[in-house]
Amino acid sequence: MKIKIPATSANLGPGFDCLGLAIALYNEVCIKPSSYQSISVKGEGEENVKLKKNNIFVSIFYDIYQELTGRKDSFRFEFYNNIPFSRGLGSSSAVIVGAIASAYEMAGVKASRESILNKAILYETHPDNIAPAVYGGFTSSIVEHGKVKTLRKELSEKLKVVMVIPDRPMSTAQSRTLLPKSYLMKNTVYNLSRASLLTAAFFSENWEFLKVASRDCMHEHRRMKQLKELFEVREIALKNGALMSTLSGSGSSFFSLVRAEDAQKVAIALKNAFGMFRVEIFELDNNGFEIVKS
Numbered sequence: 001m002k003i004k005i006p007a008t009s010a011n012l013g014p015g016f017d018c019l020g021l022a023i024a025l026y027n028e029v030c031i032k033p034s035s036y037q038s039i040s041v042k043g044e045g046e047e048n049v050k051l052k053k054n055n056i057f058v059s060i061f062y063d064i065y066q067e068l069t070g071r072k073d074s075f076r077f078e079f080y081n082n083i084p085f086s087r088g089l090g091s092s093s094a095v096i097v098g099a100i101a102s103a104y105e106m107a108g109v110k111a112s113r114e115s116i117l118n119k120a121i122l123y124e125t126h127p128d129n130i131a132p133a134v135y136g137g138f139t140s141s142i143v144e145h146g147k148v149k150t151l152r153k154e155l156s157e158k159l160k161v162v163m164v165i166p167d168r169p170m171s172t173a174q175s176r177t178l179l180p181k182s183y184l185m186k187n188t189v190y191n192l193s194r195a196s197l198l199t200a201a202f203f204s205e206n207w208e209f210l211k212v213a214s215r216d217c218m219h220e221h222r223r224m225k226q227l228k229e230l231f232e233v234r235e236i237a238l239k240n241g242a243l244m245s246t247l248s249g250s251g252s253s254f255f256s257l258v259r260a261e262d263a264q265k266v267a268i269a270l271k272n273a274f275g276m277f278r279v280e281i282f283e284l285d286n287n288g289f290e291i292v293k294s
């Protein structure tokens, strides 16, 4: 079988741990029965021998596969990784969702996307990357009694993403330790009101509201201080017409949503200012993971 899983950008500013969307940048995994287990990795992580020894995709796959079949059959896993690690593009969520969906497929057990998402939340405490990786589009999610409740909005093809991808990794787990344990009421209201308006703006396609609704006071500043150029990335993106420009997940990437006709202009302005960073234009993804060949 072959599965492809999209990258995702989470938080989108004030939507910490609850808002995210899927991007047309994919990891692909081919899995086939074999007389012995083997792993090959192409793309991101190709030189990382550790990924051949203890690979989280493989361990999650077998967790689920054994739970479903009671067996530990051998498979060959061929990874084609396009999602950079620890750049705030949901690489770990793509692994979790891909492993679970693949295990159900190889076990021959049908599973709804909702049930795959509810398995994935057991491996990732926040739903803002795994939900769009499962459903595609823009997602607004909560976790209630261990179950994820998500609403999803298809994203217009009139929109594109301009992503600045620094060469500097930022581990999500590590960067979460930088955040305060509590917030003032005014800061909490600042974020929850904007996250609500941002969600409404995505659902109603009132894109002119995205800029003001995507401001954050709870996590971005502390994280962006680790890579100060990111403040200027946002300034240049917005000055050149971006609808919104936010830290992608826990960073280090910086996400800008643009009208398709503005994508080149924003990307060129960012490339001219930050020659040392990778700058890419991506389409949005509305499908979530796809089993492209059973």
Ligand SMILES: Nc1ncnc2c1ncn2[C@@H]1O[C@H](COP(=O)(O)OP(=O)(O)OP(=O)(O)O)[C@@H](O)[C@H]1O
Binding pocket: 008, 010, 027, 045, 051, 055, 056, 057, 079, 081, 084, 085, 086, 087, 088, 089, 090, 091, 092, 093, 095, 129, 170, 171, 172, 173, 248, 249, 250, 251
């Ligand atoms: N394709 C992959 N195969 C195996 N392990 C992976 C793969 N992609 C990511 N990982 C693991 O996930 C880790 C990155 O997870 P982390 O949460 O720090 O970053 P991220 O998911 O890329 O970014 P964010 O969570 O901010 O969107 C990597 O260091 C690696 O251990």
Ligand SMILES: N[C@@H](CCO)C(=O)O
Binding pocket: 010, 011, 016, 017, 018, 088, 090, 126, 128, 129, 172, 176, 219, 248, 249, 250
């Ligand atoms: N909400 C998570 C997203 C990680 O991609 C965080 O900011 O830590």
